[in-house]
Amino acid sequence: MNWFTTEDLFKRSGPFTFCIDYIVWYALFAIALCVGIYFLRKRKSDEATKIVLMVLWTVTVALDVMKLTVNICIGFNIRNAIPLYICSLFMYIMPLAIWGKGVFKRIGCAIVCSIGLFGAIGNYVVPSIVVNHSLFSFFGFHTTLYHSILLAAPLIILCTGYYKFKFKDYGFTYLGFFISTIPALIFNFIAKTDYMYLLEGNYLPLLDGVAEIVGYAWPVIMYLIYALIIILMQLIIMGVTKIIELTATKINSKRVAQEPTGDC
Numbered sequence: 001m002n003w004f005t006t007e008d009l010f011k012r013s014g015p016f017t018f019c020i021d022y023i024v025w026y027a028l029f030a031i032a033l034c035v036g037i038y039f040l041r042k043r044k045s046d047e048a049t050k051i052v053l054m055v056l057w058t059v060t061v062a063l064d065v066m067k068l069t070v071n072i073c074i075g076f077n078i079r080n081a082i083p084l085y086i087c088s089l090f091m092y093i094m095p096l097a098i099w100g101k102g103v104f105k106r107i108g109c110a111i112v113c114s115i116g117l118f119g120a121i122g123n124y125v126v127p128s129i130v131v132n133h134s135l136f137s138f139f140g141f142h143t144t145l146y147h148s149i150l151l152a153a154p155l156i157i158l159c160t161g162y163y164k165f166k167f168k169d170y171g172f173t174y175l176g177f178f179i180s181t182i183p184a185l186i187f188n189f190i191a192k193t194d195y196m197y198l199l200e201g202n203y204l205p206l207l208d209g210v211a212e213i214v215g216y217a218w219p220v221i222m223y224l225i226y227a228l229i230i231i232l233m234q235l236i237i238m239g240v241t242k243i244i245e246l247t248a249t250k251i252n253s254k255r256v257a258q259e260p261t262g263d264c
Helices: 020-043 046-074 089-099 103-125 138-159 167-191 210-258
Strands: none
Touching: 020 046, 020 138, 046 089, 046 138, 089 103, 089 138, 089 167, 103 138, 103 167, 103 210, 167 210
């Protein structure tokens, strides 16, 4: 039972974000991710990539079902126990990326690789639960594994060529994001919660308290912020991809130029 109720089974004091357990986890995760992407690129098979993505998605769903069950058993709080976070979109959108066809697949991949990747990175830059929970507790383990998958999935999608950003995808991507967040928006107004920061925006850097001033205009502001995040992530990824492609082309050109021609 201590696994579910104790913040730290090691009985340490202070924040645990960069304690040895997390450092070891991040190192092993980075190695596993690089090795996995290497072999997936070597196979050059979308089906193999799809199987890996299916496994990762299944794990996240199982993790959130476990989290919801634990919260119900030890004390349910409607303000933070419902899977309606930005990071929760991964569970609802990933099926489009895996099983969707045409524009639906591109919408799923684009959302996972933009706002999804942004949320995963944000968890490491500004950690929340792991500040007060070690890896050796359920909530610390849950959020660490969950966000590791949120980081791994888009990198796998992008690095294997399973999906490549195109400017024309942005409109459909944002429409898909907007539709998928409507349940959270409605739930916030009914239950007075703040999932996806769409009602109050509490604890957002530089924006905390702004919602009280602007009132019902706050959701509009947040949707504009999300629109900016999505397009910026898309532009950054497209830029990095282009740089990598140009670098690879230049290296291959030099290699070909240096190879002997076989002429006497």
